Amino acid sequence: MPATTPRATVLGVRHHGPGSARAVAATLAWLEPDAVLIEGPPEADAIVALAGEKEMVPPVALLAHVVDDPARAAFWPFASFSPEWVAIRYAVERATPVRFIDLPAAQGFALAAAREQGEREAAEEPAGGSQGSTPPGSSADPADPGDPAVLDPIAALAHAAGHDDPERWWEDVVEHRLPRERGAEGDPLAPFRAVADAMAALRDRAPADGAPGPDGLRDDALREAYMRQQIRAAHRSGHTRIAVVCGAWHVPALERMPSAAQDRELLKTLPRKPRTEITWVPWTHRRLAQQTGYGAGVDSPGWYHHLFTAPDRPVARWLTRAAGLLREADHPVSSAHVIEAVRLAEALAAMRGRPLAGLTETLDAVRAVLGDGSETALALVHDRLVVGDALGEVPDTAPAVPLQRDLARWQRSLRLRPDPAERDLDLDLRKETDAARSRLLHRLRLLGIPWGAPARSTTAGTGTFRETWRLRWDPELAVRIVEAAAWGTTVEAAATARARDGAVHATALADLTALAETCLLADLPDALPTVMRVLADRAALDTDVSHLAEALPALVRSLRYGDVRGTDAGALRGVAEGLAVRVCVGLPPACTGLDAEGAAAMRVHLDAVHGAVALLGGAAETGPDTVRDRWAATLHALARREPAGSLATGVPGLLRGRAVRLLLDDGRLSTEEAARRMRLALSTTAGPADAAGWAEGFLSGGGMLLVHDDRLLDLLDGWLTAVPADAFTEVLPLLRRTFSGFEAGVRRTVGERVRAAARPGGTPIPSAAPTTPGFATHPDLTRADATLPTLTLLLGLPAPPPTR
Template identity: 50%
Template sequence: MVASVGVELGVLGIRHHGPGSARSLLAALDDFGPDQVLIEGPADADPLVGWAASPAMRPPIAILAYAPTEPKRAAFWPFAVFSPEWQALTWSLRHEIPVGFCDLPAANMLASGGDEPPSPDLLTTDDPDDLYSDGTDSDGPGSDGPDERTQPRRVVRRDPLAALAAAAGYDDAERWWDDVVESRLDGSSPFPALLEAMAELRTALPETDPREAVVEARREAYMRKTIRSAVRAGRQRIAVVCGAWHAPVLTWPLPPATADNATLRGMPKTKITTTWVPWTHQRLSYASGYGAGISSPGWYHHLWSAPDQPVARWLTRVAGALRTRDLPVSSAAVIEAVRLAETLASLRRRPLAGLAEVSDATLAVLCDGDETALRFVTDELVVGQTIGHVDPGVPTVPLEADLAASCRRLRLKREPVPKLHDLDLRKTLDQQRSVLFHRLRVLDLGWARPAESEIAGRGTFRETWQTSWRPELTLSVIEAAVWGTTVLTAATAKLADVTDSGSLVALTAAVERALLAELPDGLDRLLEALAQRSALDADVVHLMEALPALARAHRYGDVRGTDTTALGAVAVTMVVRICAGLLPAVTGLDPDAAREMRQRMDRVNHGIGLLCVDRVRGVDRVRGADQQDAGPDERDLRADWLDTLAGLLDRSDVPTEVAGRVVRVLFDAGRIADGPQRVHRALSYGSSASDKAAWVDGFFADGALLLIHDVELRSLVDGWVADLTDDEFTDVLPLVRRTFSTFTAPERRLIAERIAAARSSRPRTAPAESYDLTLAAPALATVDRLLGVAS
């Protein structure tokens, strides 16, 4: 603290997100008694400062700045409860002391253009050097003469703390910081020593990219400009809370303002909006890609919230977390783990047991050496899954406010931990949740995604969703706000845009989503556009790709009680056109295209099944002579489809994989009875091994039950594989393996057991006279046991 011309400037160089720094900072502020506090952060976020006093604001939270016309151009400034900046902010508000941010405005940081654009790492505070720095810039009355602090400074590419740790004999910068700051036992202030150390580092460490140096120079120039403004406003005791790296260039006396003004002149600027948004401990960690992050947000939160007996309290929490995973952890084990952690700290000459010691004790005592259990503790507690909460009154886009209100009404929490929701559509609450999730999918918000259910025996009245909230989804909500002010109006407008410009496939997908999301205002226009587009689209492939979504929409609309008559008419027309154009579409295909066509045919076959179930309620209708001239609504779609497939039989220009699938569909439908004979012919001589494998793939894909229960088919395939030459087997193995990969492990095991049983029941050929069966008996018995064949 240096006084000059009646002004005292206290520069407190902190480490972002450090509980030790935060405690030392509060003590320094109490001792200094400032009449103005300036904090590293975007200066144009000052209107948000007052919200920090609200009891509803629970860190971790972040300042979000974004360009309203281009929301993806955005930056976050995160704060945890143990962040020194947050503590300085709340301390100032409690003591009714003027407080604001002093870093370069987000309007400049997010602006595009200019010869030296800001570093993206700086905009999101993802620069590793930013662990210790926030842009500051200082200047005050009474300063005169040139000052090297106004020149572009050296910007360190490596971790400054690592350099200090290495000088102190540490190989781990985190452990050094814990020992020097976080675990300090005396009450002395660390800021003078950190200021001196950073001044030396700024002189000694090498320069980096000149563009980054310009960015840093601008940030520090603006910080000094902000300090000058505070002095001109009559402030006498100014506390500046900034990253330790910037502290040396913000000390008193400040250099003349001329050089800083020249540095800041001509910077690009854009219109921005700022707000508070929830953040998570996970996003505060290094693993999330946040350069100013820390390795253990959950541990630091514990150190801040439980300063007395932190080791014992922490290991008690670890024991509770392990018990939730059905791992037995006794109270005696917790006591032993505490003793081991304290002993390790003593052996390592540390003032207190840190994260390394408690982690070693956790692994050795509580996890019994199980690394998997320790990883669970790291994810669940050391990093943590805590999400913050923002006061509902904080200004935001109307769409976000409506989404928050909908979540409260439907009792849905936006949590970072993935959570499964098994919805029963017969229940009002679950149906309303389903509608919300489907509307969010229309808006491409990734909070809720369809998932596989863990409950067996599910029907069409059930859905499973997985929700997982990430802070960056806030930007997705802001982007979606261009479509409307509520979830309903935004989703409807988004569908209207698809109606005007979407492809046939996009239209059918939109119809399905409109039904599931209960968006009736856009459905009529969608159906009209779909009918016109399908009538004009002559590409059978487009029709085949569009039909499955339409069939699902027809089926789900019936489940939800929606009138889907018009939808069914469009679907029937599409099926008729697919049947008419299928033959040319399946000829002349290479192997990859044939596989894609086979998959399309499977989806069309399934879709026609859904349409027929909904239209005739499971009653099979065969079109007779009196139905030849029937209208679209009266046609038997299933019969038309099977007739079309029957026309592909025995054609040499149909790819073998498609041919195999056609035989399978007709065989399952009872339209042909010679399925095994066709399999036999397909695997006989005259075709290459790869063609045979492709035919088998088409016929048997997802057909494990056939091989399990049909002895003749199983024997044919077994004999074909057994008769392959070595070269042929090498060629067809990938194709056969692909086919069998569609079977479950129990199905594959059952097929193998039945093949082994069939082989053991065959009469054995007489051995050659040169074999001595007596000598070979032990070996044969061993082989029989390996194959599971009874002696």
């Protein structure tokens, strides 16, 4: 039966199908309707005219969100090959009235909220109890989720035709056969009649109205009742040639129209709708792909775009583009390869009985000819051409929250164009533009808009004045921007308000210090006083040394930004020094009585605080009792503690050994003293497990000590050979973990020295040396001077003075 009613001509389409789009264009040109009705949210009627502006470049999407709850949002994407987009452009260009007739987005949000509430109530009901009321518009007897006609009508039709690939079947019967030009097959309505008949047959097999449709919604009955009401309204307005463009699944319901009273009665069950706003946002081909979770997506948006835009010979043109892409990636592809690939694709189509070469044949040709069997080449073509990263554009006149407009202004001024492709951005914070880019990206991260993420650069130099970001713009960030708009009208104001709120509601001291660091990175001076006040209050009340140790490093790192970024970080020093002093006082008691897991966690804090104190100390410290001196005294006290298990105040060997190593590296402990302490820790009176822990803590800073200091290697070797057999299996995992952290060259050198000493007649490892083992009596200044040019270049310092 034709998809035509006394009131409208219904054109059933596949969303984002280029064949459907061409058929819609041909039919509209033939029909010349006086009104065009399109499946979509009616809230967009006020902004549909923007589709005709030259700045509007698909793919784009309608974004609707609840004003009081921006996280409740929905997208309606359109590509250049979407039939709905073709219909919109046709109507706008000819000044024909165009309306969206689907259920309002606000009602969709209300129905979703009702379903969620019903599911929560059902989950709270005891077993065997009432399951609650059925949400409006849903079926009391839901459809079998395995019914192919319900899940995917295209797949059901392909299965009925004997095809196992719905995409390939659709290409063969629709995309390759629909007319490319007006009147190519005589009757423009013929393909729509065929699709309507097929959908009517499927719906006759499907459950009653209200069951899940192909897009997974349970509200088809309500949606279709609303669409019919809008068709009636257009007819009452005097329109006589009405064209309706909708998903093919809905055609039978719009064709067999019941009475208006029945539809009105059904629509009375709709819940109260929330206040909703809608706008246009850029979209990407990648987000149209089904793998991203978009229900009406397609597997190959890039391929469909090519089919829709290619004027002729689509296969030859597409393989030419693939060859160009592979050449850019340094694959040896010539014109002869393209010619052979086209021949192979067409031959494969003929062998498989297809009317034209489709995506399957072209990809086979890419793999066999252009890629010489390489799956890597095929993956590149699939990612860049079959799917693609095309990003649409939206005119500035489109409605937007003030925060979005401010962000767009910063993007233009800083030349940071949103790009869906992932890329690295190296910043030199000494340059004004790069520093402004860094501030913007840090502010967006604070607002929960992860456009960029800090990354480690493989090309840029090191130093606090350098940053590397990995940028990627996802269309869903538009929702994050709407959510963040509640904090302020500009990026800076919103980030400031968000930081203040985060400080007030922070639950951990480390979160507050990290927030203070972020405020300096993002240059938010108005937020820093609030953060610092809360931080000082929380630090004064927190008595857990592990919390203080976890919070200190981020706070100390923040002190560097006063010089690098030109911000005032002076307020942080007092709080940081106070935290450091409290850690120094409370650390030794906190290290007593710890088990192996607790000792490992405390060792991480020990290393972090040691690095923080090194940054905190310096020229700013005055007087004999500096933070560094206090910390060194703490490490000495920790190193002198008794082994764990011998007394109630015992400290695990892992922490005592680590304290000795840190003192040795800082020059606050001589090599002779370190060797004496190692001899005591590895003596026969110490338990094997405690001794192994001491060795792990001492050696985890690097194994070069064993290469240069013969006494330390001799002590370790002697202790290890004396470990009883019954305790060796307990000690071995600790030592393996320690030595696995050494560089391969260090491990090899230590092993060769020990093996050489163990051979008959081998040279034993000397147990003493007349001078500092492994070191000369005086430094070699000539060799040291040779490193100065490289060091000054890496650190960005002035040129060194002439060598001595």
